[in-house]
Amino acid sequence: MNNNSLIVFNSDIKDINYKIPQRAKELDKTTVKKIINAINRGKPDSRGLIWINCSTLHTVLRVKTKVDARYLLETIDKKYKTTYEGEEYVLWSSIISIVEKRREENPKNRYLSLVMDILNEINECDEIQLLRLKAKNLMEQRVKKLKNKRIRSYKLKDDELTNAPLDKKKAEFSHIRSVAMFPELAEMMWNGLIVNKDTHFIITQEGVNDEEELYKLCYEKGWNTDWYETYKEKLNK
Numbered sequence: 001m002n003n004n005s006l007i008v009f010n011s012d013i014k015d016i017n018y019k020i021p022q023r024a025k026e027l028d029k030t031t032v033k034k035i036i037n038a039i040n041r042g043k044p045d046s047r048g049l050i051w052i053n054c055s056t057l058h059t060v061l062r063v064k065t066k067v068d069a070r071y072l073l074e075t076i077d078k079k080y081k082t083t084y085e086g087e088e089y090v091l092w093s094s095i096i097s098i099v100e101k102r103r104e105e106n107p108k109n110r111y112l113s114l115v116m117d118i119l120n121e122i123n124e125c126d127e128i129q130l131l132r133l134k135a136k137n138l139m140e141q142r143v144k145k146l147k148n149k150r151i152r153s154y155k156l157k158d159d160e161l162t163n164a165p166l167d168k169k170k171a172e173f174s175h176i177r178s179v180a181m182f183p184e185l186a187e188m189m190w191n192g193l194i195v196n197k198d199t200h201f202i203i204t205q206e207g208v209n210d211e212e213e214l215y216k217l218c219y220e221k222g223w224n225t226d227w228y229e230t231y232k233e234k235l236n237k
Helices: 022-026 029-040 054-061 066-073 092-105 110-124 126-144 146-154 197-205 211-221 227-235
Strands: 050-053 081-084 087-091 172-175 192-195
Touching: 022 110, 029 054, 029 110, 050 054, 050 092, 050 110, 054 066, 054 087, 054 092, 087 092, 092 110, 110 126, 126 146, 146 172, 146 192, 172 197, 192 197, 197 211, 211 227
Parallel strands: none
Antiparallel strands: 050 087, 081 087, 172 192
16 A cells, blocks of 8 residues: 555755754764755655655765665665655655664764754654644544444444444444554555444454454454455555
8 A cells, every 4th residue: 555645745854943963063064064954855744754855865874875875775665755846755764774774883973873863853843743743633533534434435234343233323443454553544444444342342452453463353253354355455556
């Protein structure tokens, strides 16, 4: 499932009021400026997630050439990449592990630590936190509507897992991939099933977080598993 259609950019990192880490004063000014300029070409999306411009990735990752950066970029899943106005971007959280690994391999490279410090400052700044709060509130409002939307769309009368008569008033929209682990799928009607309150309680008690765990639970309880193949098809579109 590619969620790039959900990505909305409204500004640049250079327009965000974030603090420059103290360690920047201890390093070469020219190199520090290049790093800041590279990061500033990135963008926050409407959810408050940070995207790095791939044309400057070599500077952010502290590798010698753009070819080296491209090599590392190829290891990142395409769902963490997007193109906007002709330029390619990669989600910062998807490349943190690369930066951390390079820090371990190059313990004397203080610029890699600077990159991490700068991105931490950006992530903690007021503008980004506000974007995340707005996105969270909007998501919660939309999620509340999924129950009735799915019931109407599929004219549901029974619990989709147990096949017991559906108590529409108390029934719940039970996410297949949990909101906590997969927030990008939280608003997708196909990422949930309508179940009675007691069914949802069991799912929650078992700590189900994805389709594999839910399928296993359904098998153990003798519940319906017909949803599984359809769900996988939706994910792979």
